[in-house]
Amino acid sequence: MKAELLRLLRNSTDYISGQELCEKFGVSRTAIWKLIGQLREEGYDIEAVTNKGYRLVSYPQVFNAVELMSRMNTEWIGKKVYFREETESTNTDAKNLADAGAGNGTLVVADTQTGGKGRRGRSWYSPVGSSISFSLLLRPEISPQCAPMLTLVMGVAVAEVLHNLYRDMDVRIKWPNDVLINDKKVCGILTEMNAEMDYIHDVVIGVGINVNQDEFPEEVSEIATSLRMVTGEKQERTPIVVGVMEFFEYYYGLFEKQQDLSAFVDIYDSYLINRKREVCVLDPKGSYKGIAEGINDRGELIIRMPDKSIRRVSSGEVSVRGVYGYV
Numbered sequence: 001m002k003a004e005l006l007r008l009l010r011n012s013t014d015y016i017s018g019q020e021l022c023e024k025f026g027v028s029r030t031a032i033w034k035l036i037g038q039l040r041e042e043g044y045d046i047e048a049v050t051n052k053g054y055r056l057v058s059y060p061q062v063f064n065a066v067e068l069m070s071r072m073n074t075e076w077i078g079k080k081v082y083f084r085e086e087t088e089s090t091n092t093d094a095k096n097l098a099d100a101g102a103g104n105g106t107l108v109v110a111d112t113q114t115g116g117k118g119r120r121g122r123s124w125y126s127p128v129g130s131s132i133s134f135s136l137l138l139r140p141e142i143s144p145q146c147a148p149m150l151t152l153v154m155g156v157a158v159a160e161v162l163h164n165l166y167r168d169m170d171v172r173i174k175w176p177n178d179v180l181i182n183d184k185k186v187c188g189i190l191t192e193m194n195a196e197m198d199y200i201h202d203v204v205i206g207v208g209i210n211v212n213q214d215e216f217p218e219e220v221s222e223i224a225t226s227l228r229m230v231t232g233e234k235q236e237r238t239p240i241v242v243g244v245m246e247f248f249e250y251y252y253g254l255f256e257k258q259q260d261l262s263a264f265v266d267i268y269d270s271y272l273i274n275r276k277r278e279v280c281v282l283d284p285k286g287s288y289k290g291i292a293e294g295i296n297d298r299g300e301l302i303i304r305m306p307d308k309s310i311r312r313v314s315s316g317e318v319s320v321r322g323v324y325g326y327v
Contacts, residue, residue, distance in 0.1 A: 003069035017053035
């Protein structure tokens with residue numbers, strides 16, 4: 001109720017009477033007064049005027065469940081947010097919530113992760129107060145073969161948010177699960193599925209975004225960056241999470257309708273750093289090089305070989321010349 005009260009105050013251009021709030025939530029004036037008091041203690045400047053009601057004057061830059069839910073303008077994603085000050089892994093938390101029956105669109109957000117993982121078991125650096133770590137629980141009605149495309153849906157959502165918030169940045173996607181700024185990694189995506197042969201129980205998409213770090217461990221300092229390092233200023237995290245949820249919901253709707261990425265292949269390709277560049281594909285049967293042409297409707301990376309033949313890559317490691325040390 002606190003999040004919905006804050007949402008009403010935030011979206012109102014005028015005072016909202018106490019009586020109106022009582023009727024909206026079916027509670028007493030005392031209950032509303034207590035909630036207003038809690039919000040004030042958390043840093044929200046709420047003006048109260050007799051015979052007029054309440055008005056939100058200003059709000060703090062806080063990162064918590066109430067703030068996130070009060071600013072979420074989605075239809076179904078992120079309506080329930082579980083916030084952790086510290087957790088080992090938001091993906092693990094989301095999977096546990098899935099097992100307990102949590103609904104489609106449930107979002108787990110953490111201020112910091114102590115055991116965050118990327119692809120192939122790599123660690124993900126997320127210090128206190130500096131990064132965004134979240135996992136989105138989905139219960140999609142799609143075949144398990146379509147699930148890997150969800151990583152690309154999230155990738156284009158993150159790229160769109162960063163492009164819209166920071167117009168001067170060179171935002172790119174490195175297929176299949178990295179988002180880059182100025183050829184350095186700012187976001188990683190890890191998708192995990194719980195499924196049977198022909199049925200998906202749930203999918204968890206974990207996202208880590210470097211926001212306010214001003215340095216990185218030596219082993220990743222040459223390939224990682226943060227929004228603060230690029231802009232020179234500390235950035236607010238809440239609008240980024242909210243924006244990603246809104247864009248993801250939009251692109252997920254297109255994906256779910258078509259059961260593929262056909263509705264936004266061109267948009268994805270416009271961000272794709274692999275496109276028209278030499279790539280090295282690390283295949284278990286032997287690595288090979290070619291020119292990436294973009295993705296197809298299935299999210300596969302299309303590679304044109306030196307002999308002009310075409311290969312389609314559905315998974316694995318793909319290095320791009322000039323990125324992450326590949327020369």
